Amino acid sequence: MTDEPTSPTVAPTESETVGEGVARVHAGSDPDFRSAVAALTALVEAALDAHHRVETLVDVADEHGQRVATWSGLRREGVLRGVTLDGATADRVVYSRLADDPPVSDPQGFRSLLNSFLPRKRAISQMLLRDGDGRVLLCQLTYKQDWDLPGGVVEVGESPQLAVSREVEEELGLAVPAGDLLLTDWLPPWGGWDDALCLVFDGGVHEATLLDRVVRQEREIRQVAFLTPDQLADRAADFTARRVQAAVDALAKDRPAYAESGRPA
Numbered sequence: 076m077t078d079e080p081t082s083p084t085v086a087p088t089e090s091e092t093v094g095e096g097v098a099r100v101h102a103g104s105d106p107d108f109r110s111a112v113a114a115l116t117a118l119v120e121a122a123l124d125a126h127h128r129v130e131t132l133v134d135v136a137d138e139h140g141q142r143v144a145t146w147s148g149l150r151r152e153g154v155l156r157g158v159t160l161d162g163a164t165a166d167r168v169v170y171s172r173l174a175d176d177p178p179v180s181d182p183q184g185f186r187s188l189l190n191s192f193l194p195r196k197r198a199i200s201q202m203l204l205r206d207g208d209g210r211v212l213l214c215q216l217t218y219k220q221d222w223d224l225p226g227g228v229v230e231v232g233e234s235p236q237l238a239v240s241r242e243v244e245e246e247l248g249l250a251v252p253a254g255d256l257l258l259t260d261w262l263p264p265w266g267g268w269d270d271a272l273c274l275v276f277d278g279g280v281h282e283a284t285l286l287d288r289v290v291r292q293e294r295e296i297r298q299v300a301f302l303t304p305d306q307l308a309d310r311a312a313d314f315t316a317r318r319v320q321a322a323v324d325a326l327a328k329d330r331p332a333y334a335e336s337g338r339p340a
Contacts, residue, residue: 200239201226248290
């Protein structure tokens with residue numbers, strides 16, 4: 076981290092015990108950034124002498140206050156929505172430090188601090204399965220009308236390539252190892268979802284009788300079928316149809332591609 080410019084912010088003046096072994100920092104006013112960081116750091120260290128956890132709540136609109144908390148060695152945990160403090164209701168960002176957290180001067184501690192506030196992006200893995208006629212296997216999902224490629228969200232710490240094989244086995248009862256990556260498709264924010272990266276892996280060519288082996292996870296999958304491009308256009312959302320076509324094109328060119336909402340970038 077590099078030096079921050081001085082700017083009006085909030086500097087800590089006291090803390091209180093809010094639970095067994097938990098202290099919460101309260102803040103006062105200090106226009107100097109470095110002074111605010113030094114004061115908060117000292118207060119946190121003092122509170123950790125008698126508590127296992129020290130936390131502070133920063134308004135989501137107070138970006139400078141959030142930097143002060145970070146520079147003081149507190150890890151960002153998330154957003155506490157609709158909390159009322161000092162008579163005002165707002166969303167607050169929760170920062171904390173535990174007594175046994177590695178110090179920021181330690182490489183592991185510094186990496187953990189960075190990891191707590193750096194951006195994270197959702198990843199989705201899907202599989203392109205085809206039959207001998209070039210049709211693509213798609214699923215109609217229970218939670219939307221549109222059809223989509225089989226796959227799902229990659230779990231934290233999970234390989235995207237292993238994730239798609241896991242999802243295909245869970246949703247369709249098919250054990251299909253994922254092949255090469257065909258497409259990386261960036262999905263912009265949409266309908267309440269944050270943006271995400273969708274990774275499409277090659278699932279190979281199969282006999283049409285593959286459908287006879289499908290065991291649908293009925294909670295998520297209504298139907299499964301091999302679809303022609305025309306059928307896909309009728310049943311899938313336009314961005315899904317573009318993504319499938321981009322993956323098919325990448326396969327034909329024998330090199331992975333990048334797209335944004337299915338459109339080559």
